[in-house]
Amino acid sequence: MNISLHLTNRCNFSCKYCYVNKENPIDMSWDTAKKAIDMAVKMSSTKTGISFFGGEPLLRKDLIKEIVTYCEEIHQKTNIKFYYNMTSNGTLLDEDFLIYARQKRISIALSHDGIREAHDANRVTKNQKVSFDMVDEKCELLLKYNPYASVIMVLNPNTAEYVYKSVVHLFNKGFKYIIMSMNYGAAWDDKALKVLKNQYKKLSKLYYEKSMANEKFFLAPFDYKILSHVDNEKFKSSPCSLGKSHLTITADGSIYPCTQLINDENLLMGHVESGITRTAFYEDKEASKKPCLECAIKDRCNHTCSCINKQASGDIYKISPVLCAHEKMIIFITDALAAKLYKAKNKTFLNKHYNELYPFTSVIEDLLKKKEEKTQ
Amino acid sequence: MKIKPVNKKYRPDYPSKNEILKKPSFVMQICRQWNKKVIKASAVGLILSMLLTACEKEEQGSYTIQNEETEKFSFFDKGKKLEKRRKEILESRMLLMPTAIMQPYQLTEEEAWNIIERKAREYGLEFEHNSMTIDNIVLELDNYNNPEKDLMPKEDLKQLKESHSLTLDGYDETKKVGIEYIALPTDLTKKELNLEELIYIYQLSGLLNDALKENHEDKHIKIIIGTTYNKKNVEEILEKQLDEFFTQLKEEKIIE
Numbered sequence: 001m002n003i004s005l006h007l008t009n010r011c012n013f014s015c016k017y018c019y020v021n022k023e024n025p026i027d028m029s030w031d032t033a034k035k036a037i038d039m040a041v042k043m044s045s046t047k048t049g050i051s052f053f054g055g056e057p058l059l060r061k062d063l064i065k066e067i068v069t070y071c072e073e074i075h076q077k078t079n080i081k082f083y084y085n086m087t088s089n090g091t092l093l094d095e096d097f098l099i100y101a102r103q104k105r106i107s108i109a110l111s112h113d114g115i116r117e118a119h120d121a122n123r124v125t126k127n128q129k130v131s132f133d134m135v136d137e138k139c140e141l142l143l144k145y146n147p148y149a150s151v152i153m154v155l156n157p158n159t160a161e162y163v164y165k166s167v168v169h170l171f172n173k174g175f176k177y178i179i180m181s182m183n184y185g186a187a188w189d190d191k192a193l194k195v196l197k198n199q200y201k202k203l204s205k206l207y208y209e210k211s212m213a214n215e216k217f218f219l220a221p222f223d224y225k226i227l228s229h230v231d232n233e234k235f236k237s238s239p240c241s242l243g244k245s246h247l248t249i250t251a252d253g254s255i256y257p258c259t260q261l262i263n264d265e266n267l268l269m270g271h272v273e274s275g276i277t278r279t280a281f282y283e284d285k286e287a288s289k290k291p292c293l294e295c296a297i298k299d300r301c302n303h304t305c306s307c308i309n310k311q312a313s314g315d316i317y318k319i320s321p322v323l324c325a326h327e328k329m330i331i332f333i334t335d336a337l338a339a340k341l342y343k344a345k346n347k348t349f350l351n352k353h354y355n356e357l358y359p360f361t362s363v364i365e366d367l368l369k370k371k372e373e374k375t376q
Numbered sequence: 377m378k379i380k381p382v383n384k385k386y387r388p389d390y391p392s393k394n395e396i397l398k399k400p401s402f403v404m405q406i407c408r409q410w411n412k413k414v415i416k417a418s419a420v421g422l423i424l425s426m427l428l429t430a431c432e433k434e435e436q437g438s439y440t441i442q443n444e445e446t447e448k449f450s451f452f453d454k455g456k457k458l459e460k461r462r463k464e465i466l467e468s469r470m471l472l473m474p475t476a477i478m479q480p481y482q483l484t485e486e487e488a489w490n491i492i493e494r495k496a497r498e499y500g501l502e503f504e505h506n507s508m509t510i511d512n513i514v515l516e517l518d519n520y521n522n523p524e525k526d527l528m529p530k531e532d533l534k535q536l537k538e539s540h541s542l543t544l545d546g547y548d549e550t551k552k553v554g555i556e557y558i559a560l561p562t563d564l565t566k567k568e569l570n571l572e573e574l575i576y577i578y579q580l581s582g583l584l585n586d587a588l589k590e591n592h593e594d595k596h597i598k599i600i601i602g603t604t605y606n607k608k609n610v611e612e613i614l615e616k617q618l619d620e621f622f623t624q625l626k627e628e629k630i631i632e
Contacts, residue, residue, distance in 0.1 A: 190377065229388050295381030321377035328382060339389035354393055 002049035003040045004248040007060040016122040026251040035272035036249040047081040058092035090138040098145035109150045114166020118159040139173040150177035157192035163199035179220040184312035188322045204337045211348045225334040228300035230353045236299035260307035301327040488557040499622040503546030513540045515583045540571040552595045559602040
């Protein structure tokens with residue numbers, strides 16, 4: 001079982017697309033956190049994943065440390081393994097915490113929308129000040145302690161024209177894992193999607209060039225979409241598992257099936273005090289996906305993702321035309337790219353997508369390379 | 377904007393993991409590549425066992441599926457059929473290329489020859505370049521029991537069954553010692569490939585060595601297939617292969 005803990009709904013940022021309700025500031029208490037972990041452990045057999053979420057989770061470094069210590073105690077007693085990750089705007093990252101995160105193996109994903117024009121258009125501080133410089137200067141520090149840190153870039157219609165330049169900027173900063181995430185809640189129209197399509201095409205060229213130069217990187221959604229074909233059996237067998245393998249606990253202890261659904265009282269599953277009172281959420285309602293039944297890419301598409309549906313159409317079962325248009329666009333571009341790399345028998349591409357041990361072997365390769373560089 | 381399904385016939389032009397695992401030669405290519413890199417033998421062993429088990433299980437079905445698809449397309453029109461067949465031949469060749477996925481560096485014929493000549497001199501051999509041509513080489517394909525044979529385009533199989541001539545890169549007439557270095561073919565789109573190109577793609581140096589031993593007992597010829605990785609690495613590999621061959625000849629008192 002994986003859980004996301006909204007350690008606080010406070011944030012030093014006020015991003016225009018943020019879905020967290022910050023009207024009544026609440027911090028998660030130690031008691032709530034402990035109960036949430038106990039609940040997750042009860043539902044886990046061998047491992048538990050914990051995501052530190054917010055608001056800005058680094059406002060609660062104290063609680064993060066308490067939680068990790070508690071999990072270590074549980075591990076001693078039960079042998080259950082814990083995996084941690086967090087998403088942060090990065091402004092509160094400091095050397096001490098990064099050393100701690102490295103010791104405790106907390107993966108950190110930085111929210112950064114790329115070049116100044118894209119970032120500052122939506123990511124502003126609580127006082128409505130632009131935040132590009134504040135975040136951008138933290139990249140080096142983060143990557144120094146966590147070279148595999150990922151960066152999450154939110155795609156919005158008002159910044160679609162900067163997507164390519166933003167990805168290049170983040171690659172140049174040293175990130176190897178870049179995740180572009182569509183804000184389906186935004187007002188996407190044909191014009192904005194067309195702009196995005198051109199940006200994806202440029203990125204496809206960049207992806208090809210980087211692969212041919214045998215550079216190691218991960219660029220979502222490109223890599224996810226290639227995997228959705230290459231490893232289709234796995235991909236289609238794991239559609240949205242709303243409330244089944246992942247739970248979200250808000251700062252007050254309420255339980256929801258997904259981080260993006262925490263504002264919908266109708267989707268409340270229970271409370272850490274009283275436990276889970278409602279389980280069956282998502283059913284594979286074929287009827288609700290009728291237009292998709294005949295679609296060749298239905299097993300590779302995100303139309304079964306409840307939170308995307310909710311974001312885009314207001315209903316966890318209702319598929320949005322924007323989602324449909326975007327999925328087709330990215331899958332076609334990605335497939336053309338992958339076919340080209342496959343025909344070129346590109347080593348990086350083949351390893352990344354066909355070799356299950358690649359993440360492991362790649363890390364060994366990097367370590368040995370580093371060692372070699374040091375000796376030289 | 378409306379929700380519009382993608383036509384059911386749409387299919388990406390690259391294989392899924394399941395499809396690729398049904399082609400054992402491809403799995404071998406990837407494994408060979410890792411082997412030459414930094415990955416420890418244990419990891420390679422694990423990968424091999426995982427992947428090859430998968431191959432064993434599904435090998436049979438895949439070829440049948442491919443044939444069925446070919447047949448389905450065949451009656452639409454002749455042009456399409458020929459184009460598809462050409463594509464299949466090319467793909468089969470590419471898939472069977474043992475080193476095709478590790479392109480970073482490969483020795484040119486000239487670079488390889490320089491190394492061969494230098495190494496031969498170290499062992500007291502006087503190699504002359506392209507001075508010896510061996511005719512009437514017939515490969516014993518019945519001894520080639522690799523499953524890759526089933527994937528081989530008919531054209532290539534037919535070509536392999538014929539009698540061939542081979543001009544050696546270096547040959548010492550006095551000691552009757554020769555070396556042939558086979559480099560990565562540059563054009564796989566040709567309908568008819570020559571012996572060296574076929575030997576490289578299907579990794580048949582063993583068969584060629586056997587054929588030479590059988591019919592040219594008086595000569596001591598080594599066929600070396602070029603590897604691709606980084607420059608230092610390929611040079612070292614070639615030097616090592618030459619050292620092994622010449623040392624063996626020394627032990628057999630063929631050279632001093």
